[in-house]
Amino acid sequence: MKKITIGEAARQSGVKVPTIRYYEGIGLLSAPSRSEGNQRSYEPSDLNRLAFIRHARELGFEIEAIRTLLQLQDDPHQSCASADAIAKARLIEVEQRIRSLNALKAELELMVEGCGHGRVDQCRVIEVLADHGKCAHPHH
Amino acid sequence: MKKITIGEAARQSGVKVPTIRYYEGIGLLSAPSRSEGNQRSYEPSDLNRLAFIRHARELGFEIEAIRTLLQLQDDPHQSCASADAIAKARLIEVEQRIRSLNALKAELELMVEGCGHGRVDQCRVIEVLADHGKCAHPHH
């Protein structure tokens, strides 16, 4: 029941102060009550919401997806099909990103290995960049 | 020796017309000569530069890194140590990103598997988001 300043909320949630204000501005967080001197004063329950948002952001969910997920959380009688769909879509995104990054990794490794540490005209890094055809896996 | 319009350059390089103009604006590409009617007219050699930039962007290099790489390419007598360093730094970034995405993937898979497709109050997706402690690998 203790009221919390924005700085304290930031410390406890791991979300930076300006970011908290930003979330309020875009309506992701409802505006808290204010102290006599017009300073934001949060309830402990607001920390849960902040933690939820932070965790979702860490998992790479977009703000709009988080908005939907928060609405679902607020109304526990709804079907969780949308939450499931959002998470699945995110999973597919992540899997694709991993595949593409693995291709990049292979390419970069070849470039770095092939670098004779001499002059630029023998440098495989520059050479490969200049000629996509020299890529081992050209499908990126 | 044939001059090329910006549209043709875009088609041949795979870089979009506004993006080519953007690259010129930020000084990544030098301004080409102009036709009588003030339209950009590119040399075939400009296509190589565009392809270089496009390839480097596909590999995730930042504009500033590409600026450096292009300078190195322009002066082939320089040591390629900087090119090597840039590529290595990018490789490390990519490796870290892959690791972190793999952790995310595991988390998302658990969330999606655990979803009983019922109501939100039994939904593991929402539950895990609300409580980071329920993560299998909490170090993301």
Next chain:
DNA sequence: CTTGCACCTCTAGTCGCTAGAGGATGTAGG
């Protein structure tokens, strides 16, 4: 009472483009 930090609002900047307005040019057909 003063120091100094934390808070307030507001605007503008970041990155790498992308979209759109409003107008000029170039080309192909009639």
Next chain:
DNA sequence: CCTACATCCTCTAGCGACTAGAGGTGCAAG
């Protein structure tokens, strides 16, 4: 030669998700 239409030009503003900074107020300790 005229018209239609695609392509080009410049310029400004917008995207997402913040971050930085200016300029001012609140508050707690010494």
